[in-house]
Amino acid sequence: MLKYQQIANEIEQYIREQNLKQGDKLPVLEQMMNQYAVSKSTITKALELLERKGIIFQLRGSGIFVRRHNRPGYMSLFSTQGFKSNLGNRILTSDVLDVSVMKPDVLVAENLGIDVTDDVYRVERVRYVDGEVLCHEESYYVKAIVPYLNREIVADSIFDYVQSALGVTIGFSDMYLQVGRLTESEAEYLGLHEDDPTLRIETIFHLTNGKPFDYSRITYHYAHSQFVIQANGPYM
Amino acid sequence: MLKYQQIANEIEQYIREQNLKQGDKLPVLEQMMNQYAVSKSTITKALELLERKGIIFQLRGSGIFVRRHNRPGYMSLFSTQGFKSNLGNRILTSDVLDVSVMKPDVLVAENLGIDVTDDVYRVERVRYVDGEVLCHEESYYVKAIVPYLNREIVADSIFDYVQSALGVTIGFSDMYLQVGRLTESEAEYLGLHEDDPTLRIETIFHLTNGKPFDYSRITYHYAHSQFVIQANGPYM
DNA sequence: AAGTATAATTGTACCGGTACAATTAAACAA
C-alpha cells in the first residue's frame, strides 16, 4: 500500500479511537511529518484524501479539523454502490436470484460500450441491510473482463472479488438517478405495492483504463433507503 | 485566480472547443508543462481538479483522456445544489414565495449549529429549468453570516451573491436524500397530486471554516428531476 | 502470423525546498 494511503488510514483510525468529534483539531502538519517520518507533500496527499472522503477539512492558518455528518439511519450513497468504504456496523446481505451468461440487449450493450454479440454475465439480487430490504439490483458484467462468476461470489461483494482475484482496479463510475413508481414485479421483490414511490439508480462502472465493465440498475425500497452525500466544492 | 485553476479552465475550454469526445487523448504532461510554462506539480494539480470534476481520467504509462457522461436530460446533482458549475445551456429561474427574517425552530437551529434565539433568513422558492417545475425549496440562512437578503438577490443565485458581495467562501456540504410522497401543499407548488412520488434532499452548506450557514430542504418534481453523479473511487 | 522479449513513453509517488496568505494569539493603545 502506498505511504499516503497508509497514513490516511492511520489518521482515520486515530480519529475513531480518540473519538474525536466535529470541529476537533488534529495535530499540525509539521508534527505529522515527524510522527510518520515522511515529507510534507506525502502528508498533504493523505490529508487531501481524507478531505475528499469527508472525514476532515483543512483551514489555512488555523489547522486540520474533524468533519462529521453522522445522521443516524443514513448510509453513504457510495457505500451501497460497490465502493465499500464503511457501511458502519450495519450488515449487508443478498438473495441471489440469477447468475447467468447471456447476450446483452441493445441498451445494455450501449451502456457497456460493447457489441450485442459479446457475452455478459447477468446478476440479479435483492439486497438487505440488517435484514431489511434495501433494493432490487439487476446488473451486467462484461464477460471479457469478468470471465467467471458464481452464486457464492455474487452473494458476497462482487467488487472485492473482481479486484483481488482478477487484479483489475475500478476507476470511476457514472450514476444516473431517477424517481418513479414501482412496477408490480419490483414491488413484489421489495415487499411493497405497485405504484409505490422508488429511487432508481443506473450506474456504469469503469476500470482505471476507462473501459466500462459493469452496468447496473438498482431499485430502492423508499422507506429503507436514506442516503448521505458529502460534497467538497465548489472546486473553484 | 490560482495558476492551476486557470490552467484547468483552459484545458476544459480546449476540450469543448476541439469537441473532444470520450476516450480522446490530450497532450502529454510534459507538453502541457511547456505550453503553460509551469512546473509538473502545477499541471498535475490542474488535472487532478478536472479528474474530480469528472472531465478527464489519467492512465499511468498511457496518457490523459476525456471522460464524458452526457446522457441527455440528466443534470449534475451538484449543479442544482448551489455549486453552479455547468447546467449546460438550460435556463434556471425562480418564483420567490418568501424572504423574511425569523427565529429558527429547534430542528433548523440544530442543523445550523445555532441557538433558537439567533436570527435566520427564511427563503422559499419554486425553481424551474427551461420553464418546467424542478423543485420546491425552503432554506434558512444564518443571519450573522448573511446579514442581508432581498427578493432580487434570491431570484438569482444566492451563492454567487454570498461569495462575491460578502466575500465568504463555501467549503463543503452534507446532503441527505430520501424518497417519499408529496403532501398536499407541496403537490400544489409542483403542479402534481398528493401522494405522488418525490425526492427530498436536505443540505447543510458550510463555509471553509466549517461553520454551517445554510440549511435547505428541497422537494423535487419526480418527472423533471433526473440527476447524474460522477464518482471517482474507491479512493483506496 | 503470432507470440515474446525489449525499449520508449508516460503518469504517479515521494522528496525537500521557498514564498505567502489566512488565521490566531500577543502586545499595545485608547
Add this chain to the structure above:
DNA sequence: TTGTTTAATTGTACCGGTACAATTATACTT
C-alpha cells in the same frame, strides 16, 4: 474593557527534482 496593531502559527501554491510502475510500441523470435 475594547478595539487595533503586530507577531507567531499554519496550511497551500508552486518549483524542480529522482525513482518507478504501468502501458504501449518496437524488434525479435518461432
